[in-house]
Amino acid sequence: MAHYASNRIFKKSRHLLPINTTIPKNEPRICYLSRQQMSLVVLVVQNTLLVLMMRYSRTQKAADQPLYLASTAVVMAEMVKIAACFIILRWQHSSWQDFGQQIKMDVIGKPRGLLIMMIPSGLYALQNNLLYIALSNLEAATFQITYQLKILSTAIFSVLLLGRSLNRTQWFALTMLMAGVTLVQTQQVMTAAVPDEPNSKDTHFQNPWIGLLAVLTSCVSSGFAGCYFEKILKTSTTSMWIRNIQLSLCGAFFSLLGMMIYDLPLIRAGGLFQGYDCMTWLVIINQALGGLLVAIVVKYADNILKGFATSISIIVSSIISFYLFAFQPTLGFIAGAIIVLIAMIIYSKESMPKSTSITKLYS
Template sequence: MGRGWRGGKVIAEEDPRIESTESRFVDALDPPTKKEPRFFRRLVPGFWVKGLVLALLLVQNTTYTLLRRYSMANLAEKYDPQEVLLVGEVFKLVVSACATTVGGEAPGARLARLAARSGKMFGLAMIYGAMNVLSYVAIRRVDAAVFTVCAQLKILTTAAFSVGILRKRVSATKWRALVQLVLGCVLVTVPQMTASSAPVDHAAFFVGVVAVFVEVFLSGFASIYFEKVIKADEKLSVWDRNYQLALHSILLYLVYGYAERTYVGSAGRYEPFHDFSGVAWGLAFLGGGGGLLVAMTVKVADSVVKTLAVSVAIVTSTLASHFLLGGPLDLPMGVGAATVALSVLNYSFDASPVSA
């Protein structure tokens, strides 16, 4: 692996035989521009494509949340959530493999070379696996309301890591908007949770809170790490990185599922995809598509903007759940929804100068 010089920094180069499949697409997404005024930049094609990607992510998150609530609350389905995630990763793997092998070298050789040079994505898959375990530990020791409140802090950890790792500058106005966004999400989500009436085991509660905070920390780091890998390496496309990540995620899900059945124990004979319904398949494909959209959002925008879209999806899914599924909707939730909307607008249209 050679090394080169770009922008005053020494960078590592991937195998030159691996050519990006998205060079023209990236130019369309974020065309090189001079220092145009803010209003002009919003009229260039790249702005509208960014808006389209964010809109698709918003629709995907809203639909996924609604379908999951319908499946669990209304239909009371009993499929294994881990298998839903596994199928989603397989879907993402297939789509990414097809996209990355269009044109160029032989598909088999390219995919094999990508797999052999996927160490960065293996580390990210390990982080996601650790987050999955931590979430499992936390949700069994703290009630859903506490877990939801703590989990919203990933908005702030993502912004903090973007400053610390990517050296992005965030104005005081944007920080205030992000804090308000967290509060708005909490107001929207907490009334939907039911606090546990069981006696509190303080030691277990402490372990659960620590687990969710570590998960929040890892979530922010993973988001920015993924963004750094995608944007810093021009040799590999978003599809290439998604293929690598899905490949390792599938392996980890298989290992995790085997360990859970072997060491945690499960009664009776294991039957793969038992109780898997059409809704479960829909959730799997939506989840896999969401992973692709997240990567595309990070490529054309950034991880903090991604959290804005996901936060708006919390509001839209809550409103849709109320009108379509009879979910709760009260004054605090309405205030939270308005707070989220104002926070997103405040962040998006902030023109405050930031210190270097």
């Protein structure tokens, strides 16, 4: 949209990203960006790094090095998230006494708040485990594109849970999205049928059908949990960090339960941190802090436009995958990726307020 505005107007730009909210003129800005816009920019960077690092940690292992258990990584991420929330909440209080009083009053003293967060936390725990499975069986770029189907599920659940309405153009964009993802997945399955040259570092067998099923299930859980959490945040006066503590406590419970059910024998045999290295811990920290970043985006921006910003990382992931994982995109993959990106742009444009003109957007 920038080519419609002059350079003079662009230099004075206050709204570089489309946000479906009203931004006060006196709001503090970072590098000329509002809190909403900055959070979305950081989210693009975080998503790109998370996908690439997770893919690398799951495939680029030496033959004699065991693969870390995804369930333990999910549990560790929840622990890091809880610690981060406590640190931020403590920083917001002047004394330990005030901090402890709020924890006692809003977390311990309100068990109903924990019960409310059981649904999204369970779905997020499922989603986090499925991401590891998906990235163990799909190329990073293919995963990024296919994962954009969460925009479709988010849109549907936003209509059902949040009472939003979509126009014909938005439904057309969502149809384009499905077509583009289908084309990309078709190319992925066809490519997987032809074995690659042996790689001493990549000894992992990939099944694109398992990866696809994991992504689709994750998209549905992400869409519902995201809209559910958005409704809770925007209809409640409870602190966002208290909500995240409640969410993380419940998420840790479900993640720990899943780890004990599925991987307890392996943990007894090889230990909780088997296969862990520096990259594994970077993935865990990135995933934990990324979850908090998503909560900030949902609070200050919009759950659907969050997906638009995330889709930008497709381009970055594809370029880096080309050099890092020797990823060779086909013409079908490129065509599908372009369709997905166009669909995201159309959907985002339709999500902007009708009263916001080009001149207002860049003035």
